[in-house]
Amino acid sequence: MLDKVLLPTDGSETAEKAIIFTAKLFGNTSCKVTLLSVVEEPVYSAFWSDGLIAPEVLMPPPEELREELDKRAEEMLAESAQPLRDAGLEVTPMIRFGNPATEILQEAEDGGYEMIVMGSHGRGALGGFLLGSVSNRVTHHANCPVLIVRQTE
Numbered sequence: 001m002l003d004k005v006l007l008p009t010d011g012s013e014t015a016e017k018a019i020i021f022t023a024k025l026f027g028n029t030s031c032k033v034t035l036l037s038v039v040e041e042p043v044y045s046a047f048w049s050d051g052l053i054a055p056e057v058l059m060p061p062p063e064e065l066r067e068e069l070d071k072r073a074e075e076m077l078a079e080s081a082q083p084l085r086d087a088g089l090e091v092t093p094m095i096r097f098g099n100p101a102t103e104i105l106q107e108a109e110d111g112g113y114e115m116i117v118m119g120s121h122g123r124g125a126l127g128g129f130l131l132g133s134v135s136n137r138v139t140h141h142a143n144c145p146v147l148i149v150r151q152t153e
Helices: 013-028 063-086 100-111 133-141
Strands: 004-008 032-039 044-046 053-058 090-099 115-119 146-149
Touching: 004 013, 004 100, 013 032, 013 063, 013 115, 013 146, 032 063, 032 100, 044 146, 063 090, 090 100, 100 115, 115 133, 133 146
Parallel strands: 004 032, 004 115, 032 090, 115 146
Antiparallel strands: 044 053
């Protein structure tokens, strides 16, 4: 049985399905689940005076907005953790700021997780234009197995 699983969530329907699946799969075992929420910071392209596009620049949100986003992430994690705790699992909530795929991959590497369980797609910055891009990147670059829970109709 696995001892340490990373479970990224953005509060989307597919993320909730991944949470329920994880609770069923690992419930009443000694597996420890880290429930990770990544608050996405917007990336803007700047233009040079000659009209050429500069490299992408990460623009962190103002402090008040960052605090509000952190508060919302904490509330979402508390709600999302309940099915896992009800299944007898030890849950550690975690919030990171940045690019979701990058932060998930970094946490997976730093934390020595044995598996990542995540939804097939969630709430992206472009409202569905890049559905699955985070899970796709994580699947292709993770240093551990990745279990993708798909949305079924």
